[in-house]
Amino acid sequence: MRKKTGLLFSLLVLIMYSTGAFAANQEGFSLSNSDCIKCHEKQPATIADSGNKHKTEVGCLDCHTEHPPEGKNAIPDCSVCHSDSPHYKLENCGSCHSDTHAPLALNIEGEVSAPCLTCHEKQGIEVKENPSAHTNLACNECHPKHRYIPACMECHEKHTEDMNVDACLSCHPVHMPLVITYDQETPSHYCAACHGEAYTLLNNNTTKHKDLSCVYCHKAVHKAVPTCVSCKIPHGEPHPAKMLSKYPECGQCHGIAHDLK
Numbered sequence: 001m002r003k004k005t006g007l008l009f010s011l012l013v014l015i016m017y018s019t020g021a022f023a024a025n026q027e028g029f030s031l032s033n034s035d036c037i038k039c040h041e042k043q044p045a046t047i048a049d050s051g052n053k054h055k056t057e058v059g060c061l062d063c064h065t066e067h068p069p070e071g072k073n074a075i076p077d078c079s080v081c082h083s084d085s086p087h088y089k090l091e092n093c094g095s096c097h098s099d100t101h102a103p104l105a106l107n108i109e110g111e112v113s114a115p116c117l118t119c120h121e122k123q124g125i126e127v128k129e130n131p132s133a134h135t136n137l138a139c140n141e142c143h144p145k146h147r148y149i150p151a152c153m154e155c156h157e158k159h160t161e162d163m164n165v166d167a168c169l170s171c172h173p174v175h176m177p178l179v180i181t182y183d184q185e186t187p188s189h190y191c192a193a194c195h196g197e198a199y200t201l202l203n204n205n206t207t208k209h210k211d212l213s214c215v216y217c218h219k220a221v222h223k224a225v226p227t228c229v230s231c232k233i234p235h236g237e238p239h240p241a242k243m244l245s246k247y248p249e250c251g252q253c254h255g256i257a258h259d260l261k
C-alpha cells in the first residue's frame, strides 16, 4: 500500500512537473502550503481547527522541508525550533503533545510530576519542602487536565457542613496542607469540629472570655498557645508584682482560660 501510493506520488509529481505546476528551486522542485491539501486532508483540517501557533506562526513547509520519496527527513525534530528551556530538554515530546498539528491538545497520562516542574518550579518546591500526604501524590492526580483545579471535596470530607473550598484554602495552602494558618475572621465553630471540649467550656463560662473567638487568643498559627500576660488589654499588669512572685501561675487562682474562675 505504502509503496503503491509512493509510486503514485512520484508519478503525480512527474506529471505536475511537466505541466509546470511546481516552480524549480535548488532542491529540484518546490511545493507550496496550499498544495498539501490536495493529497493530505487530515493535517490541514487539524491545523485549521486547533493548530494554534503552529497555524499562525509557521506553515507546513517550515516543518516539512523534505518530502518522500526523495526526502528522507520528512518529519522535523521539535528541537529545530524549540530549544533553550528546561521544558525543551524533556524526552518524548509526543507523549504529551500527541499531535503536532494540534500542539495544545495535551494527553497527560500516568503519574506526571517532574515535567510540570519545568514550568511550575514554585509548586514543586512547596510540596517537597513541606512534607505531607500531598507530597506523595503526582501533580496530575489532582490536575488530570492542564489548568484544571480540583475541589477538596472530590477527595475529602468537610470538618463542618458550612465550609466551602475557599474556607479549606484559608487554613490549608493546598501544596503544603499541614502549614496551617488562619485569619482573624475564622469562626469558632470551625475549631469546635475537633476541639469540642474547649468550645463547650468556653461557651458555658460566664466571664468576659466567653465573648472572645478562639482565634482572638490562638492567633494566626495552629497550635499556638498564648500566655495570659501577652494580652495587653486588659491584662498587662493585673496584680502587684509582690503577689505574682508568690503565685507565679495565673491558673493557681483563675483556673484555665476557657473556664475562668
Ligand code: HEC
Pocket: 002, 005, 006, 008, 009, 012, 013, 031, 032, 033, 035, 036, 037, 038, 039, 040, 060, 061, 064, 067, 068, 069, 074, 075
Ligand atoms: C501529489 C500528492 C501529494 C502532495 C501534493 C503532497 N503530498 Fe505529502 N505525501 C503524499 C504521499 C502519497 C505520501 C506517502 C509517501 C510515502 O509513504 O512514501 C506523503 C507523505 C507525506 C509525509 C509523511 C512522511 C513520513 O515519513 O511519514 C509528510 C510529512 C508529507 N507528505 C507532507 C506533505 C506536505 C507538507 C505537503 C505540502 C507541502 C505535501 N505532503 C504534499 C502525497 C502528497
Ligand code: HEC
Pocket: 036, 037, 040, 043, 044, 047, 054, 055, 058, 059, 060, 061, 062, 063, 064, 075, 076, 094, 098, 099, 100, 101
Ligand atoms: C510545527 C511543525 C509542523 C507543522 C507546521 C506541520 N506539521 Fe505535519 N507533522 C509534523 C510532525 C512532527 C509530524 C510527525 C507526527 C506528529 O508528531 O504529529 C507530522 C506529520 C505529518 C504527516 C504524516 C502523517 C501524520 O499525521 O503523522 C503529514 C502528511 C503532515 N504532517 C502534513 C502536514 C501538512 C499538510 C501541514 C500543513 C497544513 C503540516 N503537516 C504542518 C510537524 C508539522
Ligand code: HEC
Pocket: 051, 052, 053, 054, 057, 058, 062, 063, 076, 077, 078, 079, 080, 081, 082, 093, 094, 097, 100, 103, 104
Ligand atoms: C519549524 C519550527 C517548529 C517546529 C519544528 C516545531 N515547532 Fe512548535 N512552535 C513553533 C513556533 C514558531 C511556535 C510559536 C512560538 C513559540 O511558542 O515558541 C510554536 C509553538 C508551539 C507550541 C505552543 C502553541 C501555542 O499556540 O501556544 C507547542 C505546544 C509546540 N510548539 C510544540 C511543538 C512540538 C511538540 C514540536 C515537535 C513535535 C514542535 N513544536 C515543532 C515552531 C515549531
Ligand code: HEC
Pocket: 078, 079, 082, 085, 087, 088, 089, 090, 091, 092, 093, 094, 095, 096, 097, 104, 106, 108, 112, 115, 116, 146
Ligand atoms: C509531560 C507532558 C509534556 C511533555 C513530555 C512535553 N510537554 Fe510541552 N507542554 C506541556 C504542557 C502541560 C504545556 C503547557 C500548555 C499550555 O500552556 O496550555 C506545554 C507547553 C509547550 C510549549 C508552549 C509553551 C512554551 O514553553 O513555549 C512548547 C513549545 C512545548 N510544550 C514544547 C515541548 C517540547 C519541544 C517537548 C519535548 C522536548 C515537550 N514540550 C514535552 C506538557 C509537556
Ligand code: HEC
Pocket: 087, 108, 112, 113, 115, 116, 117, 118, 119, 120, 139, 140, 143, 146, 147, 148, 149
Ligand atoms: C511549558 C510550560 C508548562 C508546563 C510543562 C506545565 N504548565 Fe501548567 N501552566 C503553564 C502556563 C503558562 C499556565 C498559565 C499561567 C497563568 O495563567 O498565570 C499554566 C497554568 C496551570 C494551572 C492553572 C493555574 C490557574 O491559576 O488556574 C495549573 C493547575 C497547572 N498549570 C498545572 C500544571 C501541571 C499539573 C502540569 C504538569 C502535568 C503543568 N501545569 C505543566 C505552563 C505550563
Ligand code: HEC
Pocket: 113, 116, 117, 120, 123, 124, 127, 134, 137, 138, 139, 140, 141, 142, 143, 149, 150, 151, 152, 169, 174, 175
Ligand atoms: C492534592 C491536590 C493537588 C496536588 C497534589 C497538586 N495540586 Fe496544584 N493545585 C491544587 C489546587 C486545589 C489548586 C488551587 C489553589 C488555590 O486556588 O489556592 C492548585 C493550584 C495550582 C497552580 C496554580 C497556581 C497556584 O499555586 O495556586 C499550579 C501552577 C499548580 N497547582 C501546579 C501543581 C503542580 C506542579 C503540582 C505537583 C508538584 C501540583 N499542583 C500538585 C491541587 C493540587
Ligand code: HEC
Pocket: 131, 132, 133, 134, 141, 142, 150, 151, 152, 153, 154, 155, 156, 168, 169, 172, 174, 177, 178
Ligand atoms: C485527588 C484527591 C485529593 C484532592 C483533590 C485533595 N486531596 Fe488532600 N489528600 C489526598 C490524599 C490521598 C491524602 C492522604 C490520605 C488522607 O488523609 O485522606 C490527603 C491528605 C490531606 C491532608 C492531611 C495531610 C497529611 O499529611 O496528614 C490535608 C490537610 C489535606 N489533604 C487537605 C486538602 C485540601 C485542603 C484540599 C483542597 C484544597 C485537598 N486536600 C485536596 C487527596 C486529595
Ligand code: HEC
Pocket: 152, 153, 156, 157, 158, 159, 163, 164, 165, 167, 168, 169, 170, 171, 172, 180, 182, 186, 190, 191, 222
Ligand atoms: C479553621 C481552619 C481549617 C479549615 C477551615 C479547614 N481545616 Fe482541615 N484541618 C485543620 C486542622 C487544624 C487540621 C489538623 C491538623 C493536624 O492534625 O495537625 C486539619 C486536618 C485536615 C485533614 C487531615 C485529616 C483530618 O481530618 O485530620 C484533612 C483531609 C482536611 N483537614 C481537609 C480539609 C478540608 C477539605 C477543608 C474544607 C472543607 C478543611 N480541611 C478546612 C484546619 C482547618
Ligand code: HEC
Pocket: 159, 182, 186, 190, 191, 192, 193, 194, 195, 214, 215, 218, 222, 223, 224, 225
Ligand atoms: C481537623 C481537626 C482540627 C481543627 C479543625 C482544629 N484543630 Fe487544633 N488541633 C488538632 C489536633 C489534631 C491537634 C494536636 C493535638 C495534640 O497534640 O494532642 C491540635 C492542637 C491544637 C492546639 C495546641 C494544643 C496543645 O496542647 O498545645 C491549639 C491551641 C489548637 N489546636 C487550636 C485550634 C484552633 C484555635 C482552631 C480553629 C482555628 C483549631 N485548633 C482547629 C486538630 C484540629
Ligand code: HEC
Pocket: 188, 191, 192, 195, 198, 199, 200, 202, 209, 212, 213, 214, 215, 216, 217, 218, 225, 226, 227, 228, 251, 255, 256, 257, 258
Ligand atoms: C481568652 C483566650 C482564649 C480563648 C478565647 C480560647 N483559648 Fe484556648 N487556650 C488559651 C490558653 C491561655 C490556653 C493554655 C491553657 C491555659 O492556661 O488555660 C489554651 C489552651 C487551648 C488548647 C490546648 C489545651 C486544651 O484545653 O485542650 C486548645 C486545644 C485550645 N485552647 C483550643 C481553643 C478553642 C477551640 C477555642 C475556641 C472555642 C479557644 N481555645 C479559645 C486561651 C484561649
Ligand code: HEC
Pocket: 228, 229, 234, 235, 238, 239, 243, 244, 247, 248, 249, 250, 251, 252, 253, 254
Ligand atoms: C493569688 C491569686 C491570683 C493570682 C495568682 C492571679 N490573680 Fe488575677 N485576680 C485574682 C483575684 C482575687 C481577682 C479579683 C477578682 C474579682 O475582682 O472578682 C483577680 C482579678 C483579675 C483580673 C480582673 C481585673 C478586672 O478589672 O476585672 C484579671 C484580668 C486578672 N486577675 C488577671 C490575672 C493574670 C493575667 C494573672 C497571672 C499573671 C493573675 N490574674 C493572677 C487573683 C489572682
